[in-house]
Amino acid sequence: AAEEGFDIEDVEGAIEAAGHGPLPVLAVVGRPNVGKSTLVNRIIGRREAVVEDKPGVTRDRVTYEAEWAGRRFKVVDTGGWEQDVLGIDASVAAQAEYAIEAADAVVFVVDAKVGATDTDEAVVRLLRKAGKPVVLCANKVDGPSGEADASYLWSLGLGEPHPVSALHGRGTGDMLDAVLEALPEAPAQTFGSAVGGPRRIALIGRPNVGKSSLLNKVANEERVVVNELAGTTRDPVDELIELGGVTWKFVDTAGIRKRVHLQQGADYYASLRTAAAVEKAELAVILLDASETISVQDQRIVTMAVEAGRAIVLAFNKWDTLDEERRYYLEREIETELGQVAWAPRVNVSARTGRHMEKLVPAIETALAGWETRVPTGRLNAFLGELVAAHPHPIRGGKQPRILFGTQAGTKPPRFVLFASGFIEHGYRRFIERRLREEFGFEGTPLHISVRVRE
Ligand code: GDP
Ligand code: GDP
DSSP states (O other), rough: OGGOOHHHHHHHHHHHHHOOOOEEEEEEEEEEHHHHHHHHHHHHSSOSSSSTOOTTTOOOOOEEEEEETEEEEEEEEEETTTTTOOOOHHHHHHHHHHHHHHSSSEEEEEETTTTOHHHHHHHHHHHHHHOOOOOEEEEOOOOOOHHHHGGGGGGGSOOOOOEEEETTTHHHHHHHHHHHSSSSSSSSSIITTTTSSEEEEEOSSSSSSSHHHHHHHHHHHOOOOOTTTTTTTTTOOOEEETTTTTTETTOOOOOHHHHHHHHSTTTHHHHHHHHHHHHHHEEEEEEEEETTTOOOHHHHHHHHHHHHHOOEEEEEEEEEGGOOOHHHHHHHHHHOOOOGTTSSSEEOTTTTTTTTGHHHHHHHHHHHHHHHHOHHHHHHHHHHHHHHHSSSOOBTHHHHHHHHEEEEETTTEEEEEEESSSSOOOHHHHHHHHHHHHHHOTTOOOOOEEEEEEO
16 A cells, blocks of 8 residues: 555555444434424534424435544434424424434433423433433523523433533533443444344335335235244334245334324424334335336435445335336336436335235345445455556546555445545546446445545
8 A cells, every 4th residue: 555655544544434334323302492403403513404494394304424523423303393293292202202213322402491391201201211321411501600400400310411502512512422422333223233133124115105015915924923032122113024934123113004194294204214214224125106106205215225325125016006108107217216226126016916025035135135245355456457447537637547446444335445546536436336336246235435535
């Protein structure tokens, strides 16, 4: 590396940074108007999020990446719900439950100026039950005079209240230090139980695509629902289902089965649920309704799974209803609308008739294999060497940026770091990704490719 002009520490640092596994998840929960969204904005250090959202506007994004003191994690914001849907307590409880479920640690936000309310107490009970580490944020302490208000919150029994002004930033650093202490290095949900345990599948898709029908079909026909296996799981929302001789854990199925019918805010709950399920899973089976046009909502769900770095299988349901013409147009739509997951294995199923259900497991296995693929450094560099020689980067400003060497820094999904002599254009990165896929497979998995340029 040194002779190529890279400092060995640079190289090691870049590989380490790129090689991180899935990030631990922090959920921010609390009553409406306590300042959750303001706090999330503060934590992610962007104005992009959510406070500006108008009531009733559906927010499709609920997870954000954040970094504090060199550690990265994800933040789930639960600020987007509508309080008139279920009545205040039930709404807070429902959104908090989803978020806590998906989280490795929780920031519980209370309005210190108001003090603890009955709704706050209800959330405290949920938090106790869930047993996840909690950091208590006493928000709206905008100056020293508010500190006394914060100290009353000791009464919640959640330990030290951290006085914070999400609005002005006061105290957020100390609180984030506490968050880092509470957060595990790696997400327990995703990898803690991975060793030897069943693989975790999220069955996701917009309302009415047939998730519940499909789940019932696989659970009933292939049978063996072994939820009560001693000591394996206390998690009532997950279901163990045996398919193709293997036990799989379908995560977060309660929301699919329960079918809480909400009018307002239903989309928001659906997004939160999808995000929670995706966080907990290794692989997402994304269900689409083949009889209907692929929608923006479908694409958002796809993007969510891709951005989370999960293995992906596309399942086109309701195949029994398709005529010749629809089949023709569907293929065109898939090409134009689902280009970002052109690499995902695809099955055409019918939850009603059971058509092609047996193809689901091989597709899942293929995608998980792609997700876990590791290319040895020697092989990767032989491939890169040939590629760069045969297809050099276009010359820019009289110079020709070159990929000098690369390494795979991690798996699940595969993460590559490429070291280059100059800026590598987007188009050339895409080209490299395409060729990597042609050469090494990676079916059913997103790829992360980062490029380091020699100074
Ligand atoms: P959420 O419903 O819990 O997400 O709450 P928001 O983040 O939307 O905040 C509700 C209101 O409280 C907004 O008007 C914020 O500007 C205000 N707010 C949030 N944090 C603070 C704070 O630290 N101090 C003060 N004074 N107001 C805040
Ligand atoms: P979910 O909201 O995604 O859980 O969707 P459901 O499982 O509740 O299904 C929505 C509707 O689509 C129901 O009326 C189902 O009977 C119907 N449905 C589900 N799968 C199929 C299928 O494969 N073929 C047909 N024709 N209808 C289906």
